[in-house]
Amino acid sequence: MRDLKLNPKMSIEKKLIPGTTLCVYIIDDFLLDAASVINFAYNIAYFNPMFSDNSYYPGKRDNMPQPYLDLLQTFFQNTMLPVLELGNDYSATVHKCLLSLITCEPSSLLLEQKIPHIDSCDGDDYAFVHYLSPAELGGTSIYKYTPENLIQFSEEHRYLLEHMMPKVENSQEEHHGYINSTTSLFEQVLTIKAKFNRLIIYQGNLLHSANITCTKSYSNNPKQGRLSIASFASIKSN
Template sequence: MKDIKLNPDLRINKVKIPGTSLYVVIVDEFLLDTSSVMNFAHNIAYFNPMFSDNSFYPGIRDNMPLPYMRLLKSFFEDRIITKNNSQNDTVSSFHKCLLSLTTCQPSQLTTEQKLPHIDSFDERDYAFVHYLSGEELGGTSLYRYKPENLIQFTEEYQPILAKMFTDIKNSPEDHEGYITSSTSVFEQVLKIDAKFNRLVIYQGNLLHSANLISKESYNNDPKTGRLSIASFASIK
């Protein structure tokens, strides 16, 4: 994967998140050539079982090779952080880049997998989703927790997560499987469509969930299933 390169003609757009002053960054045609990434995904990756990465991700994962992480880090620092920060010495620390394939059937989901989630309470933490499949398999949505009118969670709101969990259990008819739209507990405030070779960047303390809209969205074949790369980083 040494030849992996940014597309010089990639397109960067910022989409405002309703109800906040925050934005999601959408990068289309991120990589110049995806063949090495797809070869790794289809022929080399060793997918580990669900929960092996200590997350509730509803599928199987493997670590991406370091050249991918280095490229993403360089892009984030040079093209995203510097445009949003007046300081030129801001650096990022990448924790994980995980090739991810959703495989869990709706009937097998735990309660934790049926509700939107956050990755962190720190607004300096960021999540990245690089889609390696098309719109038909589902993108990502951001949500508002209606009872507390919350989209972004900081440390002070940690106790509310337990209340969210209870609300889900008390409204099972509204949360039988994957969340893909507004419910009695959550309002879908922004829906981001998947697109092959599209990279999406947002703060990790925003309430979000994958939008698994098709039966093929939880297919265990990386050549036809919902394949993406999930990455996590912090800025200093």
């Protein structure tokens, strides 16, 4: 993966999340050539089973090689921090990059896997999704937790994550599989479509979920299923 390079002709779009002052950043044609990443995914990666990364991700994962993490780190620090308009006194750290393949059928999901989630309660933490499969296999949506009118969760809202579960359990007729539209508890406020070699970036404390709308989206075969790279980073003032 030594030939991994950023595409100098990539495009960066800032999309406002309705009802907030926050944005999702959409980077198209992120890599100059994704062949080495695809080769790793198809021929080299050793996917670990569901829950092995201590998350509720409904599939299997493997760590990406260090060159990918290094490239993302450089891109986030040098290209995206200026776009985020935070000033010059910030630095970024990418913590992990996980090659991710959704494999779980809707009927086998746990309750926690049927609803949107957050990755952190810290607004300085960021999440990335790099799509490596076609658009029809599903993008990502941002949600609002309607009972509390919350899209972005901070530490003071952590208790709500447990309190929402009984409400979900009492409305299982709406939450019987992958969530991909508005329900009585969760309003879908923004949807970003998948596109091969598209990278999206958003704050990790935003309520979000993958859009799994067709049976092709979950598969044990990385050549057929919804393949992506989920990465996580944080920023801090120097």
